[in-house]
Amino acid sequence: MIARRIWRSHRFLRPFSSSSVCAPPFRVPEYHSQSFASPTPRPFLVHSLSGDHVEEFQPLCEVQSDKATIEITSRFQGKVALVSHAPGDIIKVGETLIRLAVEDAQDDLLVSSDSSGNVDQGGSKRNTENLVGALSTPAVRNLAKDLGVDINVIIGSGKDGRVLKEDVLRFGGQKGNAADSVSSEHAAVGKESISTIASNFEDKTVPLRGFNRAMVKTMTMATKVPHFHFVEEINCDALVELKQFFKENNTDSTVKHTFLPTLIKSLSMALSKYPFVNSCFNEESLEIILKGSHNIGVAMATEHGLVVPNIKNVQSLSLLEITKELSRLQHLATNNKLNPEDVTGGTITLSNIGAIGGKFGSPLLNLPEVAIIALGRIEKVPKFSQDGTVYPASIMMVNIAADHRVLDGATVARFCCQWKEYIEKPELLMLQMR
Secondary structure, three states: OEEEEOOOOOOOOOOOOOOEEEOOEEEOOOOOOOOOOOOOOEEEEEOOOOOOEEOOOOEEEEEEOOOOEEEEEOOOOEEEEEEOOOOOOEEOOOOEEEEEEEEEEOOOOEEEEOOOOOOOOOOOOOOHHHOOOOOOOHHHHHHHHHOOOOHHHOOOOOHHHOOOHHHHHHHHHHHOOOHHHHHHHHHHHHOHHHHHHHHOOOOOOOOOOHHHHHHHHHHHHHOOOOEEEEEEEEEOHHHHHHHHHHHHOOOOOOOOOOOHHHHHHHHHHHHHHOHHHOEEEEOOOOEEEEOOOOOEEEOEEEOOEEEOOEEOOHHHOOHHHHHHHHHHHHHHHHOOOOOHHHHOOOOEEEEOHHHOOOOOOOOOOOOOEOEEEEEOOOEEEEEEOOOOOEEEEEEEEEEEEEEOOOOOHHHHHHHHHHHHHHHHOHHHHHHHOO
């Protein structure tokens, strides 16, 4: 591998001072999700473009793993010399993301290359063959790549020699590579109305990234596990009254009381009596691991995809603490800022489909957990008392999916009855709560 010098010129990097510059690479960090033990490619989102000045600890880019978004910050102060990938690219762990030009270095900017060739240490030869790192955006680099054009030999017409889209198209046209794209672009101008109508019926390929990509793998694995469903309805009249009481006596405007924290806490209480529901299965050693902590995950649908952060150690938290932690996780999930710690280590999952709509769902396991519960919406329905009179009741349907290698129907039924009792009679929950 030959190290090439990048000469500081208007076509490439402007010098910070009379001193030289160096370009430390920023690589994809290695992060393994709970479900996958091997490094997988990461979707890439850029905050800084080529030529941008960055401060120390300033965010450079975001890399999304299976279930979390990792923000990479700059360890140096300097200027972005090269962005190696475009936003949305899938990048393997260890690959270079960005090269940063830094002040007060000992040597000229060195960039590794697989190409061979002589290097003039004195700086008298400035062949375009020895120049890399043209200033441009990732989109322009992708365009040059699609047209088969070496962007490093194009003279940019933008500020500080930045290579623009027009420069790439002009250069590609001279090579004869962009003739079709340019002519089609001119033809589209003359038939704007027709192309607009036609574009509405064109197929579109959407690559899966981040959470959606991870869901493909986890759901495919889940379908291979023998599991069954147990459906029950729960009277939530007492739960509705409890929520109303919390809202009327709420003194903290930052806290929003919902049904979910009480459901989570009562679930933890039921897990204490049925620890096998809070376990995972080791298929290789044929062992069941009973989890000591109740790390209850809550499935959240975001614009970035489905994600399941979990509330750690629910058995030790109060209802108010669960409410605040749930709010924190929802805020991070909405902004795609969940940490790896927030989405790993879960022991059981709740899927609150009732918040969107639907009476009940049939969830698939969130491996390696052995149970997942789908919560339907709470709705008023007529019920009959023992004497035959009709009364209104707030009913919620729950559907428990369980790993049949670990749990049997009787265990799940008893567990659900215990959970149901805590929900319908919250005074029992308060009596046994620690």
